[in-house]
Amino acid sequence: MPLFDALLELADDHLVLGHRVSEWCGHAPMLEEDLAMPNMALDMIGTARSLYDYAGQVEGKGRGEDDLAYLRSEREYRNLLLVERPNGDFAHTMLRQLYFAAFMHPYWTAALTSEDETIQGIAGKAVKEMAYHIRHAGEWVIRLGDGTEESARRMADAAEALSIYVGELFEEGAAEDVPALPRRADLRATWEATIAEVFDEAGMTFEPSKYPQSGGRDGRHGEQLGHMLAEMQSVHRAHPGATW
Amino acid sequence: MVTEATSLDEARAWAAAAAVPDPEVPCVTVADLGILRWVRMQDGVAVAGVTPTYSGCPAVLAIELAVEAALLQAGFEARIERVMSPPWTTDWVTDEGREKLRAYGIAPPVESTGSKLALFGETTVPCPKCGSTDTEKLSEFGSTACKAHYRCCACAEPFDYFKCI
Numbered sequence: 001m002p003l004f005d006a007l008l009e010l011a012d013d014h015l016v017l018g019h020r021v022s023e024w025c026g027h028a029p030m031l032e033e034d035l036a037m038p039n040m041a042l043d044m045i046g047t048a049r050s051l052y053d054y055a056g057q058v059e060g061k062g063r064g065e066d067d068l069a070y071l072r073s074e075r076e077y078r079n080l081l082l083v084e085r086p087n088g089d090f091a092h093t094m095l096r097q098l099y100f101a102a103f104m105h106p107y108w109t110a111a112l113t114s115e116d117e118t119i120q121g122i123a124g125k126a127v128k129e130m131a132y133h134i135r136h137a138g139e140w141v142i143r144l145g146d147g148t149e150e151s152a153r154r155m156a157d158a159a160e161a162l163s164i165y166v167g168e169l170f171e172e173g174a175a176e177d178v179p180a181l182p183r184r185a186d187l188r189a190t191w192e193a194t195i196a197e198v199f200d201e202a203g204m205t206f207e208p209s210k211y212p213q214s215g216g217r218d219g220r221h222g223e224q225l226g227h228m229l230a231e232m233q234s235v236h237r238a239h240p241g242a243t244w
Numbered sequence: 245m246v247t248e249a250t251s252l253d254e255a256r257a258w259a260a261a262a263a264v265p266d267p268e269v270p271c272v273t274v275a276d277l278g279i280l281r282w283v284r285m286q287d288g289v290a291v292a293g294v295t296p297t298y299s300g301c302p303a304v305l306a307i308e309l310a311v312e313a314a315l316l317q318a319g320f321e322a323r324i325e326r327v328m329s330p331p332w333t334t335d336w337v338t339d340e341g342r343e344k345l346r347a348y349g350i351a352p353p354v355e356s357t358g359s360k361l362a363l364f365g366e367t368t369v370p371c372p373k374c375g376s377t378d379t380e381k382l383s384e385f386g387s388t389a390c391k392a393h394y395r396c397c398a399c400a401e402p403f404d405y406f407k408c409i
Contacts, residue, residue: 018300032383032393039385046300050328121329125299128331128409136384 005174011051012079018044070236082165094140101133110182145202167212260318271348278336290320371396
């Protein structure tokens, strides 16, 4: 079921990154960021909920958003390797956010004219939120990249560490045969232009990796995703069907 | 078929639903904010269309329950429909709503969402207290998802700004 699989890929990207970003709540380096991070996490988790809900309807087996989020194992998750990366330091988190938002913004822009009305609706909200995420993360990448020796070093480390996960953004995955969704490969030029603009101001140069990693779309993940899911799913699994 | 009685009921149901205050910004109603889209009578049931402001707005469920409760209280059988498309924009905040926000100390959205997205563009937000345009942004994200945090350099008042989306 290509549409179901494609929706799951998108939903998993947003839930996993939303959860990662939410881990900063109470730990961010300043109060404003402590508010900003959960706000952005909510955007992504909200988008994930809409996508899981729709995926459940498309599948038609009675699975809802909770079943899809809490009752699938690591090997069944289809998210990008980029989004499951641990937060690391603030440079690392902000660069990861910029990479993802700079990809999702043109993606949702293209989805605004999808033949599928539900996808159009989800895209209409998400595209505006991603514009904020690009700006917020972009400002931080510039501030740190063009900041002190220490902040520039950390941003350069983040760029090196994350570069191997960039190529996977543009792999088609299950969406290849779904006309209702944009083709990811078509978005590379827009992504590169956004990153170039930010990196230029930050005094950095984007270096594509010679050794790109992929596998997230097939359920082959890094060690950290399992730890994250174990924590995220523990309450739901310990108390199946609980309501309050 | 819309009879006269139905349209009267519809107007009454709208009035009941439209009076519900926003849980986060209680100075404005759900109708002022444009998140109550419509109320229709369908087979004797008052159906209200409600739209979220942000994908992850935690107030969505609270708003839906409050609208449903208001309709029940007005004597209707009620149902809520969550409307995703077309997406909510700040252009739907009514003029009355904007004025109420300003009076409450929250700067209303200043520009149309039709304006081009500028990656590092800054908008000028007048202070809701003294009206000065000498203000500065403290944070893109304020106390709720829909607000940013600003400070007035003229009267020193910190204030929330209802972001344009």
